[in-house]
Amino acid sequence: MSLPFTTFSKDYLDEIKTSITKYVTKTPVLSNKIINSICGAEIFFKCENFQKSGSFKFRAATNAVLNLDSAQKKNGVITHSSGNFAQALSLASQAQNITAHIVMPKNAPEFKKRAVLQCNNNLVECQSTIIDREKISKKIQDKYDLTFIHPSNNLNVILGNSTVVSELLEDHTDLDYIICPIGGGGLISGSALACEAYSSSCEVIGAEPTNVNDAYRSLQSKQIEYNSTTDTLADGLRTNLGDINFPIILKYVNTIICIDEIEIINAMKLIYDKLDMLIEPSSAVAFAAVLKEKEKFKGKKIGVIISGGNVENNNLPF
Amino acid sequence: MSLPFTTFSKDYLDEIKTSITKYVTKTPVLSNKIINSICGAEIFFKCENFQKSGSFKFRAATNAVLNLDSAQKKNGVITHSSGNFAQALSLASQAQNITAHIVMPKNAPEFKKRAVLQCNNNLVECQSTIIDREKISKKIQDKYDLTFIHPSNNLNVILGNSTVVSELLEDHTDLDYIICPIGGGGLISGSALACEAYSSSCEVIGAEPTNVNDAYRSLQSKQIEYNSTTDTLADGLRTNLGDINFPIILKYVNTIICIDEIEIINAMKLIYDKLDMLIEPSSAVAFAAVLKEKEKFKGKKIGVIISGGNVENNNLPF
Numbered sequence: 022m023s024l025p026f027t028t029f030s031k032d033y034l035d036e037i038k039t040s041i042t043k044y045v046t047k048t049p050v051l052s053n054k055i056i057n058s059i060c061g062a063e064i065f066f067k068c069e070n071f072q073k074s075g076s077f078k079f080r081a082a083t084n085a086v087l088n089l090d091s092a093q094k095k096n097g098v099i100t101h102s103s104g105n106f107a108q109a110l111s112l113a114s115q116a117q118n119i120t121a122h123i124v125m126p127k128n129a130p131e132f133k134k135r136a137v138l139q140c141n142n143n144l145v146e147c148q149s150t151i152i153d154r155e156k157i158s159k160k161i162q163d164k165y166d167l168t169f170i171h172p173s174n175n176l177n178v179i180l181g182n183s184t185v186v187s188e189l190l191e192d193h194t195d196l197d198y199i200i201c202p203i204g205g206g207g208l209i210s211g212s213a214l215a216c217e218a219y220s221s222s223c224e225v226i227g228a229e230p231t232n233v234n235d236a237y238r239s240l241q242s243k244q245i246e247y248n249s250t251t252d253t254l255a256d257g258l259r260t261n262l263g264d265i266n267f268p269i270i271l272k273y274v275n276t277i278i279c280i281d282e283i284e285i286i287n288a289m290k291l292i293y294d295k296l297d298m299l300i301e302p303s304s305a306v307a308f309a310a311v312l313k314e315k316e317k318f319k320g321k322k323i324g325v326i327i328s329g330g331n332v333e334n335n336n337l338p339f
Numbered sequence: 340m341s342l343p344f345t346t347f348s349k350d351y352l353d354e355i356k357t358s359i360t361k362y363v364t365k366t367p368v369l370s371n372k373i374i375n376s377i378c379g380a381e382i383f384f385k386c387e388n389f390q391k392s393g394s395f396k397f398r399a400a401t402n403a404v405l406n407l408d409s410a411q412k413k414n415g416v417i418t419h420s421s422g423n424f425a426q427a428l429s430l431a432s433q434a435q436n437i438t439a440h441i442v443m444p445k446n447a448p449e450f451k452k453r454a455v456l457q458c459n460n461n462l463v464e465c466q467s468t469i470i471d472r473e474k475i476s477k478k479i480q481d482k483y484d485l486t487f488i489h490p491s492n493n494l495n496v497i498l499g500n501s502t503v504v505s506e507l508l509e510d511h512t513d514l515d516y517i518i519c520p521i522g523g524g525g526l527i528s529g530s531a532l533a534c535e536a537y538s539s540s541c542e543v544i545g546a547e548p549t550n551v552n553d554a555y556r557s558l559q560s561k562q563i564e565y566n567s568t569t570d571t572l573a574d575g576l577r578t579n580l581g582d583i584n585f586p587i588i589l590k591y592v593n594t595i596i597c598i599d600e601i602e603i604i605n606a607m608k609l610i611y612d613k614l615d616m617l618i619e620p621s622s623a624v625a626f627a628a629v630l631k632e633k634e635k636f637k638g639k640k641i642g643v644i645i646s647g648g649n650v651e652n653n654n655l656p657f
Contacts, residue, residue: 046370048367049366049367049369049386049389051367051389052364054391054430055457068367070615071367071369071614073372075615112372139373293617293652294652296389297388297393297616297617297618297648297650297652298615298616298617299611299615299616299617300615330615332615334611334612334615
């Protein structure tokens with residue numbers, strides 16, 4: 022697969038960052054001495070759990086809706102998502118006075134549905150199969166002439182996501198690695214583009230649950246692989262790569278570390294104990310990669326993207 | 340009581356801020372749409388729970404040890420504290436290669452003792468009475484010719500604390516109020532000095548548990564009052580005002596809001612639910628003041644100082 026576009030320049034990614042600046046939160050970067058000591062490395066947590074809507078996806082959604090033309094803005098947008106992108110697109114659309122329709126599987130967590138409903142009345146429930154999601158989305162899209170925005174396989178979404186790393190590398194220029202969780206591939210592809218543009222030496226590494234390691238296998242086979250199960254706590258990482266983000270990942274990402282379920286829980290708990298932050302399991306996957314590969318990361322400076330914090334506080338896995 | 344010194348200029352407080360910059364974390368300021376909507380105001384949480392040693396007291400301790408003369412640095416320092424200042428002074432002294440002796444009551448939380456022991460071998464336990472604390476401190480101080488650093492009633496401690504608000508007002512120039520918890524008076528006096536120097540319109544307001552509202556009563560009687568009980572969850576706020584910080588509070592603070600125990604728990608839980616952060620009860624007191632006095636704060640921009648996050652995660656009050 023070849024890249025459908027050239028590498029983006031720092032200037033271009035800076036423009037993207039500037040254009041969404043007034044809507045998104047510049048999220049804090051946290052460090053903790055005890056965690057550094059446990060890891061034997063310097064960790065810089067980029068805390069997208071403090072982003073609006075509770076995850077980095079607000080950057081993606083904001084960039085996507087800002088890039089609609091006036092007719093598209095007037096008609097509105099639609100997506101299907103079981104979680105963070107649903108909340109992100111609802112909130113980002115509300116901020117721009119754009120109507121958003123959200124298709125969510127019936128079995129999505131109730132607290133995520135409530136979060137969507139707080140700023141959006143157009144929530145439609147579907148069966149939890151991807152076929153039903155797509156069928157219902159298409160029906161509503163056609164009925165109202167909406168623009169479909171895919172949660173991860175959309176260039177404006179990817180470019181919106183790139184701003185996580187643009188911000189991080191602007192303040193921490195000397196990172197050796199940046200570790201991203203991989204689900205649909207939107208975050209890591211955006212991160213890789215920014216890393217390429219902002220740093221000559223930093224490398225983006227992926228972290229993925231072993232149980233749904235389609236990206237790990239795709240990198241090996243050089244074609245998009247699929248998962249036969251969605252059996253992971255990291256509910257944000259159950260999705261698959263797409264034809265827009267995969268070529269970017271293939272070009273810029275060399276390493277994906279596979280993380281077992283117990284390692285996800287341990288990483289989540291360590292963040293909770295030492296940083297007093299509750300992060301979602303999908304976020305913990307990136308930190309778990311450092312804990313798993315201590316030798317590789319020894320003495321290095323590592324940006325770890327905490328992708329989101331949307332977790333049900335009364336239903337923790339530890 | 341009159342002020343033993345003149346008001347500090349912005350330039351002077353800027354110098355303090357600059358001198359500790361490379362040691363302390365510039366802590367993030369967080370906002371949350373749902374919390375704003377619940378409060379009917381715009382809240383800017385200054386998150387000292389992400390400060391080194393887990394509380395603002397690291398600023399105080401750092402400024403205090405940096406201001407020692409060379410003989411004092413050589414001999415070392417001592418304090419007595421049941422919590423955050425013990426950790427802060429241990430860590431700040433370690434960073435400057437200064438020996439710190441810490442006197443802690445036997446019944447201080449084990450996790451706080453462990454945190455001290457991680458960077459300090461000179462931990463001495465005492466009975467939990469203030470008389471025993473002071474007696475044992477004095478004995479060790481005399482034996483090693485140490486400099487005693489009081490956790491709150493010390494000018495360099497107060498000036499170190501002022502940097503919380505210097506940072507906050509630098510980034511958020513248009514705040515109407517800043518709400519601080521009051522225990523020993525070190526944070527609110529530093530905050531008031533910074534507010535006076537950095538803003539012509541912002542007002543510092545105190546928040547104190549009703550059960551130990553010595554500061555509230557002191558402000559009314561214009562003399563230092565004492566508590567007959569230490570019966571509050573907010574363990575960091577059980578202490579009393581001192582002769583150095585009280586005149587500052589008397590001059591610059593007009594309002595102290597008293598907070599009941601259930602209100603502390605509710606505020607702590609709301610931060611946990613909406614921001615996914617665990618903060619200590621002493622921190623929650625300041626936020627509880629906004630929730631309690633919604634009419635007063637309606638439509639205002641309010642800085643709320645989250646003073647620390649040192650809480651035992653498996654022993655939450657909710």
